[in-house]
Amino acid sequence: MATRDDVLGAALRHLNTDATASMAAIAEAAGISRATLHRHFAKREALVRELGERSLDRWERTQDEAGIDAAGASGDAERIRDCATAMLTQLVADADEFGFTLVDEFLCTEPALLERTDRLFDREVAFWAAAQDAGVLRRDVPARWIGHAAYGLLVASRDAIRSGDVAPRDLAPLVLSTFLDGASA
Amino acid sequence: MATRDDVLGAALRHLNTDATASMAAIAEAAGISRATLHRHFAKREALVRELGERSLDRWERTQDEAGIDAAGASGDAERIRDCATAMLTQLVADADEFGFTLVDEFLCTEPALLERTDRLFDREVAFWAAAQDAGVLRRDVPARWIGHAAYGLLVASRDAIRSGDVAPRDLAPLVLSTFLDGASA
């Protein structure tokens, strides 16, 4: 018997390959009937919203485990650099796992999720600002732009994996190094 | 009387704010009736596909006008750097105008468009590879990754504009400088 979490996992994997999949397709991918899927999640919205929540849970956990608040507050350059490295490395893995939530249309119209996204983004931006203050990141660009750039590189990393251009294993250092040092020689 | 191009333009602008807009919504945004919209584009697919084509036209034109083939073949570092700057600056504007085509689900499932996208991407990657050979870009990352990273930063630029975090006018230098030099101090 498939547990709710199993179903959620299968749905996530399938939506990662086709973000517009119908309930029927999701059920089939999860190896259960459409009726059973509806017993777990009354409406498609509820399923997708829950995946969105989990994605944000993961993002928040990644921020927590990297300790961005404490690291930012410390003002210690070395510590901030390590923290950024740890967080981005984990975020690359998260982006791979939660792929479709990065760009999903529906999730961008869900006020509750949107607000939480903003909160997490702001938290991250505060960290980038602290990194600027500590001399780890350049000060001549807005901290919010740095946040967007990091997001963009995560989208790029997902794309690189999907198109088979980069092995998942090599990706994190690539993203990290591009984020910090750019593409210039 | 709204010309076909007017309709296409209005559709593009509206789809940039809501990529899942119905034909009814698009018609209303274009200031015409649903019937007239259907006279211009028999099916929604046809409308979106044409916008995809135009987006690729623009991408190709931007590559052409920047002269990436000749610049790449020249092997001249200065020339390549200027070319990259010109192209990326234009691509930021293109990404703003053609926004939704960057991430649209449907366009990613249309074989014809997909193939053309690949061709243009490959062409650009060849230019990045030439930039590596000329010592303009670092050689320790795959050229294809550089291509993905550039794409990711375009997504980021669109995001930054939409969320109002960066003025459109400031965006190009920001993207360019982040692409080349990264976020590091």
Add this chain to the structure above:
DNA sequence: CCCATATGAGACATTGATGTCTCACTCGGC
């Protein structure tokens, strides 16, 4: 002024997905 063309309004059939419900089955524990 008249006519041809393009349009708007709206009816209509179709389609695909959604969400609800029933009924029969099966498998595991008692």
Add this chain to the structure above:
DNA sequence: GCCGAGTGAGACATCAATGTCTCATATGGG
């Protein structure tokens, strides 16, 4: 062996969007 919770299969109503069609209108050129 029996019972009950969970399941699958499938019927069913609903809904939103699509695409087609008709007809009345207006608008602009000749």
